[in-house]
Structures are given as C-alpha cells and as structure tokens.
Amino acid sequence: AQSVSQHNHHVILSEAASLELGCNYSYGGTVNLFWYVQYPGQHLQLLLKYFSGDPLVKGIKGFEAEFIKSKFSFNLRKPSVQWSDTAEYFCAVNFATSGTYKYIFGTGTRLKVLA
Amino acid sequence: NAGVTQTPKFQVLKTGQSMTLQCAQDMNHEYMSWYRQDPGMGLRLIHYSVGAGITDQGEVPNGYNVSRSTTEDFPLRLLSAAPSQTSVYFCASSSVGGVPEAFFGQGTRLTVV
Numbered sequence: 770a771q772s773v774s775q776h777n778h779h780v781i782l783s784e785a786a787s788l789e790l791g792c793n794y795s796y797g798g799t800v801n802l803f804w805y806v807q808y809p810g811q812h813l814q815l816l817l818k819y820f821s822g823d824p825l826v827k828g829i830k831g832f833e834a835e836f837i838k839s840k841f842s843f844n845l846r847k848p849s850v851q852w853s854d855t856a857e858y859f860c861a862v863n864f865a866t867s868g869t870y871k872y873i874f875g876t877g878t879r880l881k882v883l884a
Numbered sequence: 885n886a887g888v889t890q891t892p893k894f895q896v897l898k899t900g901q902s903m904t905l906q907c908a909q910d911m912n913h914e915y916m917s918w919y920r921q922d923p924g925m926g927l928r929l930i931h932y933s934v935g936a937g938i939t940d941q942g943e944v945p946n947g948y949n950v951s952r953s954t955t956e957d958f959p960l961r962l963l964s965a966a967p968s969q970t971s972v973y974f975c976a977s978s979s980v981g982g983v984p985e986a987f988f989g990q991g992t993r994l995t996v997v
Contacts, residue, residue: 775926778924805986812974812988812989812990812991813976813988815986818985859926859927861986863978863984871917871929871932872917872976872986874919875926876924876925877927
C-alpha cells in the first residue's frame, strides 16, 4: 500500500537554527509531492510543491525541498528558522497514475521554535 | 474568493446522534475528499470523490457516508456518532489536471459525548 513516512514527530529548535524534516514515500510511479503547514488553530496551507523539473523547489517563507527519486524522499529545509515557523508540517504525496488522485499524508512533524 | 467552505466549525453530538458535515467548493474541482485529524496520527483519508456521482473509500471509512450529487458539494454523514469519532475534520478539493494542489477548508471540530 502507498504510504508516506515522516520520521521526526516533534522537533524543537532555537531561532536561527537550520531545519530539515524528512519525508519518504512508498510508490514507484509518477508522484506529485507537497509540503503543507498548519499553524495553531488553522487549516493546512501549501508551502511548496514538486511535480517535475528541477528537484530543488523553493516555497514560501524561505522554505525549500529536494526531491531525490532514488531515495523516494522529499525533505523540507530552511536555513534559519524563526519563532513564527512554530507549526505542524505535513508531507503529502499525490499518486498521479492509473486514474488515482488520492492524497496520502504523513503523520506530521510538530516544530517548536524557541525565541 | 470563497475556496472551500466547511460548516459547522464546531459541533457537539451525543452518542448515537446523526449529523452531516457540509463542504462546498467554488473552484470547479473534480476531486474532493474528507480527512480526519487526530493527535499523532496526521490526516487520515475517510472518503473521496473524483467527480459527481463517483465516490470511494479511503483509509478510515467506517461510520461515515458520502455522496457527490454536484461538483460543488461533498457532504460527510455520520450515521450514529460514537466517541471515537471525536476529531477535527477537514474537507479538501483539487483539480485532476496539471498539478493537483489541494485546497483545504477551515475544519470542523466535532466532539461526541
């Protein structure tokens, strides 16, 4: 079955520290990849997405992610986090073949940034 | 620009009661879906639809029904609420062409007592 794994469930960083959140998926076909962010009490918002081309994609608020096909990974990075980045981050995969358009989400990573 | 609209935002039910969570989108998206979000479990897919008249089960469909009579609306019905259905529910929609970015509603916080 298709699945998405996020290995870090809780991450605590100080401001200005660098961030990397891992995401791996289990599907060998064509995929679209996403990172969403959920600020406390709010709905999910798109941070960035990858569907083809340059495997290094840049999103909003200084976030970027790298797609490594051989590793089935799509890790999220930010060079210097801010207190306002405190949120929950979800990796998602859309399986785009065989008429399947389901989104599968990872279990999320709660990031707390200490001021 | 309404996007995806969910109602209600909060609901308290007694065990055994039924109710319908409403979801509407105005982006002419073919794909709509319902998720529940529980602590430590991320978003789990309940049901989804790829177009009017077409629905399918997701990961956790038991206790829920859906229908898709129009492109715009995708209601989620709880037939007989149970405490295990206490959760936050999100509706999402996306196109099936191009890159299908999902747009989410604001969520419904449901408590079953």
